Amino acid sequence: MDYLETLFSLPPLLYAPLLVGSLCLVINYLVYSRRVAQWRKSNIPFLSPSFLIGHKYFWGVGSNSATVVPLDRIYRENKDKDLVAFFVATMPVVLLRKPALIKQIFAKNFDKAFKTGFAAPHNNKILELMLGQSPFKSVWKAQRSALSPMFATARFGGEEFAKIRNQIAHMSTHVETARLQGRPIDIKKVAMKFVLDSISNSFLDSDDNSYEKEGELFKFVKNFVEPGWNKLLRAFAQMHLQGIPALESFQFITQNHIETLKSLLQKQIKQRSQTRGIKNDLIDLLIRLKEQDQDEKLDSEMDITNEMMGLGLSFLLGGLCTGMASVDSLVSFTIHLLSLHPEYQKRIRQEVEEVMEKHNATEVTYEVARDLHFLDQCLRETARLYPNTSALTRECTEDFTPAGTDYHFKKGELIIVDSYSIHRDPEYFENPDKFDPDRFNPENRDSKSVDAFLGFGKGPRKCPGSNVGLLLASTLIGSLVHKYEVRPRSHTKQMDAYDFHPRSFGIVHKDDVLIDVVPREVLAY
Ligand code: HEM
Numbered sequence: 242m243d244y245l246e247t248l249f250s251l252p253p254l255l256y257a258p259l260l261v262g263s264l265c266l267v268i269n270y271l272v273y274s275r276r277v278a279q280w281r282k283s284n285i286p287f288l289s290p291s292f293l294i295g296h297k298y299f300w301g302v303g304s305n306s307a308t309v310v311p312l313d314r315i316y317r318e319n320k321d322k323d324l325v326a327f328f329v330a331t332m333p334v335v336l337l338r339k340p341a342l343i344k345q346i347f348a349k350n351f352d353k354a355f356k357t358g359f360a361a362p363h364n365n366k367i368l369e370l371m372l373g374q375s376p377f378k379s380v381w382k383a384q385r386s387a388l389s390p391m392f393a394t395a396r397f398g399g400e401e402f403a404k405i406r407n408q409i410a411h412m413s414t415h416v417e418t419a420r421l422q423g424r425p426i427d428i429k430k431v432a433m434k435f436v437l438d439s440i441s442n443s444f445l446d447s448d449d450n451s452y453e454k455e456g457e458l459f460k461f462v463k464n465f466v467e468p469g470w471n472k473l474l475r476a477f478a479q480m481h482l483q484g485i486p487a488l489e490s491f492q493f494i495t496q497n498h499i500e501t502l503k504s505l506l507q508k509q510i511k512q513r514s515q516t517r518g519i520k521n522d523l524i525d526l527l528i529r530l531k532e533q534d535q536d537e538k539l540d541s542e543m544d545i546t547n548e549m550m551g552l553g554l555s556f557l558l559g560g561l562c563t564g565m566a567s568v569d570s571l572v573s574f575t576i577h578l579l580s581l582h583p584e585y586q587k588r589i590r591q592e593v594e595e596v597m598e599k600h601n602a603t604e605v606t607y608e609v610a611r612d613l614h615f616l617d618q619c620l621r622e623t624a625r626l627y628p629n630t631s632a633l634t635r636e637c638t639e640d641f642t643p644a645g646t647d648y649h650f651k652k653g654e655l656i657i658v659d660s661y662s663i664h665r666d667p668e669y670f671e672n673p674d675k676f677d678p679d680r681f682n683p684e685n686r687d688s689k690s691v692d693a694f695l696g697f698g699k700g701p702r703k704c705p706g707s708n709v710g711l712l713l714a715s716t717l718i719g720s721l722v723h724k725y726e727v728r729p730r731s732h733t734k735q736m737d738a739y740d741f742h743p744r745s746f747g748i749v750h751k752d753d754v755l756i757d758v759v760p761r762e763v764l765a766y
Pocket of ligand 1: 705
């Protein structure tokens with residue numbers, strides 16, 4: 242009692258923080274002890290949390306280590322376990338370690354854990370209609386099926402490929418100019434411009450050339466994908482603090498993002514309605530949706546329903562922004578690895594020559610790009626060494642026990658999979674740190690490594706745009722390596738987890754990857 246009297250005799254400015262702090266400690270203790278008791282009862286092995294701050298390995302995340310560094314340590318230190326639970330600050334997560342268990346939960350038990358950890362809160366009428374964010378399975382399914390024509394590589398065949406060729410021409414001019422001026426080439430920037438312009442030319446009918454001028458869309462996407470504290474905290478809050486109304490506007494996707502894309506879609510829809518052309522792209526898809534929607538009263542061409550916004554955002558944020566970020570990372574890591582391995586560049590160059598001859602082509606066409614099998618192996622091997630995200634996530638939507646196990650998963654449990662560590666586990670990939678594209682030769686693959694490869698995800702939610710991404714990456718790298726030998730300027734040894742950006746959930750390099758190019762005619766001498 243004396244203590245309390247002394248405390249309340251202090252000025253409120255002094256005792257209020259003390260009271261709030263103590264309350265946080267009590268809540269924190271209750272959160273930890275309740276979850277630990279649940280894990281114990283559910284037979285899920287766990288690592289005891291340090292008071293208030295969860296697992297200590299995560300302390301440096303954001304300032305000096307990427308999320309994958311602590312995840313990798315936990316993965317390696319728990320070799321004997323199928324799964325292990327722990328806290329990231331106050332967020333409880335269960336890390337799945339074994340490919341068989343991952344397959345079971347991500348594919349066979351999909352109905353019971355279909356949500357991703359980034360699902361939108363139920364009251365956000367637009368985000369909950371998005372493919373990657375919807376907490377409703379029916380919406381996710383409808384969006385995936387509506388967008389499936391956008392993810393088919395066949396739509397790039399014929400005339401459509403001319404748009405990609407056009408982008409290759411812009412890219413070649415940019416690279417050649419830098420070479421002649423003796424400047425290094427920032428491969429991430431080159432890839433970003435190529436992929437963004439290719440996707441927006443083909444799906445939005447834009448005619449952007451970002452090498453010449455960085456337009457509105459380029460600036461928007463760059464800002465959306467660029468890592469930073471703000472985004473790291475927003476992503477963490479979205480995964481962790483759902484259900485706290487005051488924090489629900491603190492989402493990874495902000496109202497500002499939604500408004501910007503809404504006006505972009507409105508502009509494109511208006512233009513298309515006036516020209517009445519049919520392009521079978523995203524804008525046509527949205528116009529068809531608008532025409533089908535009898536219930537919605539749309540007064541003018543500028544009106545746009547929530548369904549249209551959901552579908553548009555699913556593609557623009559899920560496909561254009563994150564898809565583009567995945568492809569440009571894949572391209573820059575592949576070029577980084579190839580710059581350290583001229584012998585593989587030579588094989589790609591030979592392959593491009595042979596396949597061009599087979600298709601009677603003088604450049605990388607749609608048919609050539611699809612036939613570059615060794616280059617495809619190089620891309621998959623890069624996605625193994627540098628998967629695009631540090632964690633695949635799922636949230637349990639009901640209680641369940643995967644068949645053949647006695648692990649009980651409770652509704653609301655957040656499951657994560659650290660593809661980076663599994664991909665570098667010698668149990669599944671021999672000599673795992675070595676860049677060896679031949680391990681993806683179909684003859685060398687075994688079921689163990691097939692199950693353990695998670696570069697494009699697993700189960701019904703796996704990446705729908707991977708083939709489009711691989712096609713764009715093959716076209717860019719095939720064209721570049723056919724013409725030049727690529728040499729490292731900034732990174733002369735293979736990057737590891739300490740080279741990754743500490744404030745990104747994705748696996749991206751923290752420093753620019755700078756290269757030099759030498760024309761093949763010079764190499765011949
Ligand atoms: C080639 C580089 C790419 C890589 C490495 C990649 C990787 C991934 C991964 C790992 C996931 C999560 C899957 C899971 O949780 O199981 C994903 C999801 C997704 N990706 Fe990709 N991706 C790439 C390119 C693209 C492109 C070009 C697009 C769009 C054109 C795209 C659209 C999407 C969408 C919409 C989802 C969410 C699917 C869902 O929630 O059902 N991706 N991607």
